Amino acid sequence: MPTSFEDARKLILDHVTPLGTERVSLLDAVGRAIAEPVFASGDMPRFDNSAMDGFAVRAADCRPGVALRISGYIPAGGRAEPPVEPGCAVKIMTGAPVPPGCDAVVPFEETEEHPDQVTILGAVKVRDHIRYRGEDLSAGQRVIEPGAAIRPPEVNMLASFGQAEVAVYRRPKVAILSTGDELVEIGEAMGAEAIVNSNSWSLAAAVKELGAEPVMIGIARDNAESLREKLTAGLEYDVLITSAGVSAGDRDFVREILVELEVEQIFWKVDIKPGRPTAFARRGETLVFSLPGNPVSTMITFEEFVRPALLKMMGHHQVLKPLIKATLKEPVKKKSGRVQFMRVSVVTENGALCIASSGDQNTGILRTMIRANGIAVLPADRDRFEAGEEVHIHLLDQTAMPIAE
Ligand code: AMP
Ligand code: MG
Numbered sequence: 130m131p132t133s134f135e136d137a138r139k140l141i142l143d144h145v146t147p148l149g150t151e152r153v154s155l156l157d158a159v160g161r162a163i164a165e166p167v168f169a170s171g172d173m174p175r176f177d178n179s180a181m182d183g184f185a186v187r188a189a190d191c192r193p194g195v196a197l198r199i200s201g202y203i204p205a206g207g208r209a210e211p212p213v214e215p216g217c218a219v220k221i222m223t224g225a226p227v228p229p230g231c232d233a234v235v236p237f238e239e240t241e242e243h244p245d246q247v248t249i250l251g252a253v254k255v256r257d258h259i260r261y262r263g264e265d266l267s268a269g270q271r272v273i274e275p276g277a278a279i280r281p282p283e284v285n286m287l288a289s290f291g292q293a294e295v296a297v298y299r300r301p302k303v304a305i306l307s308t309g310d311e312l313v314e315i316g317e318a319m320g321a322e323a324i325v326n327s328n329s330w331s332l333a334a335a336v337k338e339l340g341a342e343p344v345m346i347g348i349a350r351d352n353a354e355s356l357r358e359k360l361t362a363g364l365e366y367d368v369l370i371t372s373a374g375v376s377a378g379d380r381d382f383v384r385e386i387l388v389e390l391e392v393e394q395i396f397w398k399v400d401i402k403p404g405r406p407t408a409f410a411r412r413g414e415t416l417v418f419s420l421p422g423n424p425v426s427t428m429i430t431f432e433e434f435v436r437p438a439l440l441k442m443m444g445h446h447q448v449l450k451p452l453i454k455a456t457l458k459e460p461v462k463k464k465s466g467r468v469q470f471m472r473v474s475v476v477t478e479n480g481a482l483c484i485a486s487s488g489d490q491n492t493g494i495l496r497t498m499i500r501a502n503g504i505a506v507l508p509a510d511r512d513r514f515e516a517g518e519e520v521h522i523h524l525l526d527q528t529a530m531p532i533a534e
Contacts, residue, residue: 130398131398131399131400131405132396132398132399132400133399133400133468133509134399134400134401134433134468134509136396137396137399137401137407137409137434138433138434138437138449140395140396140409141395141409141416141434141437141438142437142438142441142448144395144409144411144416145416145438145441145442146441146442147162147298147441147442147443147444148298148299148300148301148367148442148443148444149298149299150164150165150296150297150298150299150444151296151297151298151299152294152295152296152297153294153295153297154293154294155279155284155287155288155292155293155294155295156284158279158284158295158297159279159280159281159284160278160279160280160340161278161279161297161298161300161340161443161444162275162276162277162278162279162297162298162440162443162444162445162446163273163274163275163276163277163278163279163283163295163296163297163444164275164296164297164298164444165275165295165296166271166273166274166275167271167272167273167283167286167287167290167292167295168269168270168271168272169266169267169268169269169270169272169290170268170290170291170292171268171290172262172263172266172267172268173263173265173266173289174260174261174262174263174264174265175262176209176226176262177226177227177259177260177261177262178223178224178225178226178227178259178260179221179222179223179224179225179227179234179258179259179260180223180234180258180259180260181223181234181236181237181258182221182222182223182236182237183220183221183234183235183236183237183238183239183240183258184197184199184218184219184220184221184234184235184237184240184247184249185203185213185218185219185220185221185227185228185231185233185234186213186218186231186232186233186234186235186249186253187213187215187230187231187232187233188232188233188253188254188255188257190215190216191233191235191249191252191253192249192252193249193250193251193252194248194249194250195248195249196243196246196247196248196249197216197217197218197246197247197249198216198217198218198245198246199217199218199219199220199242199245199246199247200213200214200217200218200219201219201220201228202219202220202221203219203220203221203222203225203226203228204222204225205222205223205224205225206224206225207222207225207226208226209225209226209227209228209229210228210229211228212228212229212230212231213228213229213230213231214230218235218247219231220247221234227259231259232255232256232259233253233254233255233256233257233258233259234257234258234259235249235253235257235258236258239251272286273286273287274446275444275446276444276445276446276447277446278445278447279295279297297444298442298443298444299443300340300341300342300443301341301342301366301367301368301439301442301443302341302342302344302366302367302368303336303341303342303343303344303366303367303368303369303370303439304344304346304362304363304365304366304368304369304370305329305332305333305336305343305344305345305346305370305372306329306346306347306348306349306359306360306363306369306370306371306372307326307328307329307347307348307349307371307372307373307422308348308349308350308351308356308359308371308372308373308374308383308422309324309326309348309350309351309373309374309422310350310351310380311323311324312324312325312326312348313325313326314326314347314348315330326348327424328372328373328422328424328427329345329347329348329372330345331424331427331428332370332372332420332427332431333345335428335431335432335435335436336370336439339436339439339440339443340443341368341439341442341443344366346359346362346363347359349371349374351374351380351381351382352382353382353385353386356374356382356383356386357386357389357390360383360386360387360390361390363417364390364392364412364415364417365415366415367414367415367416367442368415368416368417368418368435368438368439368442369415369416369417369418370417370418370420370431370435371383371417371418371419371420372420372421372422372427373420373421373422373423373427374419374422375397375406375407375408375419375420375421375422376406376421376422377406383408383419384397384408384419387408387410387417387419390412391412392410392411392412392417393410393411393412394408394410395409395410395411396408396409397409397410397419400466400467400468400509401430401433401467401468401469401470402463402464402467402468402469402470403421403423403425403426403429403430403470403492404420404421404426404429404430404433404470405421405467406419406421407419407420407421407430407434409434416438416442418430418431418434418435418438420435423492423493424495424498425472425492425493425494425495425497425498426492428498429470429498429504432504432525433470436448437449450523450524451523452506452521452522452523453482453521453522453523453524454482454519454520454521454522455473455475455482455483455484455503455505455519455520455521455522456481456482456483456484456517456518456519457483457484457485457505457514457515457516457517457518457519457520458483458484458485458516459485459486459516460513460514460515460516461486461505461507461513461514462512462513462514463507463511463512463513463514464512465509465510465511465512466509467509468506468507468508468509469505469506469507470504470505470506470507471486471490471504471505471507472486472487472488472490472497472498472500472501472503472504473485473486473487473501473502473503473504473505473522474486474487474500474501474502474503475502475503475522475524482522484503484505484520484522487500487501487502488500499529500529501525501529502524502525502526502527502529503522503523503524503525504522504523504525505520505521505522506520506521506522506523507520
């Protein structure tokens, strides 16, 4: 009995636990999940400072048209002096500490400067244009949760706390094995019926894009001996991904040999299209994904099953892409009984997300994958959708470039 899409995904995530952690430098941490909570090392900002280039004043002295004596100048990085005496203004730059007596800053644009005096042009309120100590964060405040992805904002915050290293989860080493007698590697001499092993490359690319470490371990031929040797090697990694050899063909031995190698089978068929012959298994700590061989099916099943698993292994809190609603621009027919992943072009029309098929949905058509910037996840129980209906999609890389027919 095939497993439903939802159950398959749950079974996978239930079997995944995050790997160990390591400390790496800030830039090596980018894109990875942080493994520890981060607390503010002190108040942020550390001192009251000016948010504008202008004049530090006493708000009570200021009315439109009033002239104040310029009694000093504080550049960024300068000391907070002299104090602002009544009737005076201290010229101040953005980020400079505000001096005693100052309770507002008037930006240059709202003043008229003369040699020793400044005229205030508008109304001034207490606290105007001052960034107060601790208004962003107070010392000890918890600001980043474990499992958060480290992006430029997290890097900025860690750097501002003076932290050059951070604990992150280890990257899984992912063995990638293609199977098939027809396959040749790029650049190898090939007969008319040969097929270039492109799956190892797209899988390695997808693994790399997630921040995990791909290791291409070659091609296993469609015989027990070759499969035994290559699968045994692949089981030494954190994750083993195989492609092809799992459908109903008479040379599809992958599952059989995995059983022989004492790999625990968790599921081996899913009610989805494309990608029905997808299998998930485990031996010890190693997860095994056996994906179908058809390149489009391989990429879609990676996206739907392997991606969340790798992200969870790498400690990420957010492992599933959010499903968002989009309006179909054309009717769609499908078979009921399976979830269908439709490759779509997502566009915005009058601010609303709309989708259309990105081309021929036959799984042999790689071109349609190249043109897709989204996947519509069409539910198993339906067989027809009308134009104008809303369906769930998730996005793929938005840099996908539609090409002309
Ligand atoms: P199979 O699951 O072995 O029946 O393979 C399904 C289809 O995918 C066949 O047309 C294969 O030639 C093709 N295929 C299998 N493995 C690869 C690969 N590594 N790279 C490109 N195409 C492949
Ligand atoms: Mg095959």
